[in-house]
Amino acid sequence: xxxxxxxxxxxxxxxxxxxxxxxxxxxxxxxxxxxxxxxxxxxxxxxxxxxxxxxxxxxxxxxxxxxxxxxxxxxxxxxxxxxxxxxxxxxxxxxxxxxxxxxxxxxxxxxxxxxxxxxxxxxxxxxxxxxxxxxxxxxxxxxxxxxxxxxxxxxxxxxxxxxxxxxxxxxxxxxxxxxxxxxxxxxxxxxxxxxxxxxxxxxxxxxxxxxxxxxxxxxxxxxxxxxxxxxxxxxxxxxxxxxxxxxxxxxxxxxxxxxxxxxxxxxxxxxxxxxxxxxxxxx
Numbered sequence: 481x482x483x484x485x486x487x488x489x490x491x492x493x494x495x496x497x498x499x500x501x502x503x504x505x506x507x508x509x510x511x512x513x514x515x516x517x518x519x520x521x522x523x524x525x526x527x528x529x530x531x532x533x534x535x536x537x538x539x540x541x542x543x544x545x546x547x548x549x550x551x552x553x554x555x556x557x558x559x560x561x562x563x564x565x566x567x568x569x570x571x572x573x574x575x576x577x578x579x580x581x582x583x584x585x586x587x588x589x590x591x592x593x594x595x596x597x598x599x600x601x602x603x604x605x606x607x608x609x610x611x612x613x614x615x616x617x618x619x620x621x622x623x624x625x626x627x628x629x630x631x632x633x634x635x636x637x638x639x640x641x642x643x644x645x646x647x648x649x650x651x652x653x654x655x656x657x658x659x660x661x662x663x664x665x666x667x668x669x670x671x672x673x674x675x676x677x678x679x680x681x682x683x684x685x686x687x688x689x690x691x692x693x694x695x696x697x698x699x700x701x702x703x704x705x706x707x708x709x710x711x712x713x714x715x716x717x718x719x720x721x722x723x724x725x726x727x728x729x730x731x732x733x734x735x736x737x738x739x740x741x742x743x744x745x746x747x748x749x750x751x752x753x754x755x756x757x758x759x760x761x762x763x
Contacts (some may be wrong), residue, residue, distance in 0.1 A: 490549075493531055493532040493557070494638075495561060495635070495638040495641070496532050496534065496557055496561065496564070497509065497682075498641065498683065499564045499565075499635050499638045500564065500683075501681070501682035502573060502633070502682045503568040503571035507630050519745055531557065532560060532722075533554070533555050534553075534560050534563070535547060535552070535553055535599045536551060536552045536553075536567075537550050557639070558588050558592055560637075561635040562585075563589070563640065564635070572634075573634060573635045575634055578635075580631065580632070583622070583629075583630045584630050584634045584636040586637075587630070587636045587640070588639045590618075590619065591619075591639050591643065592639075594615055609658040613658065613661055616670060617667070619640070619670075620667065620669050620670045623669060623673065625669070627676075628677075629673070633680070637673075637677055638682075640677075641677045641678070644674050644677075645678075706726065
């Protein structure tokens, strides 16, 4: 069973999904807005009500939380990442070298202690992003000259990438001095890491880069591509990027994205029905 996300910047479940894709294992993914958590999820699955959560062994039904016999509930993204590394050693989610393994764990611990708070402050307040940039610089300083966080790819890279993606699309292009800093030699190494990471097939499962630039230019509030569900949204985003569809604003509600079309457009083949200039599209 897969329930596509309708909204929310998926910072915490994305690393787990990336790791699962890297391990090339089959899994079911269920997503829901945290402010709309099913009551049975809190009651029967995880009383703390947080995400991500992984059920190892299987779940009979969702959201009432009927686990299959012998199933285990694993919580906290970093714990799940380590669990997957242990469960699938052939996938090399952590390096074999014990020094590099410890470096990857230290890096993830730093992310866990600092990055979430710094990103949250930057996205929700009028913070100019200096703490975020300083942390990025400190993390960059621990990385080797080439390759990934510890040289070879590991779950440390899966933990880092969602924070870079959210920062890059939601704010790096909207705050001029931060945008300039990111493009400067100061972050050359981290940009290299970013380019390598988004090129991996595992990234496309959790982040559709095509959608985000269109909504970055037209949204009324920060909307990451994880708010968008289904191929229809991807095609609509492409059309906006290409200029096929001109919008005069976007809003967000409980049902998804609402797009106000600013000029008459018939998107035959793009959507299942034509669109008039006065009609708002809700998906």
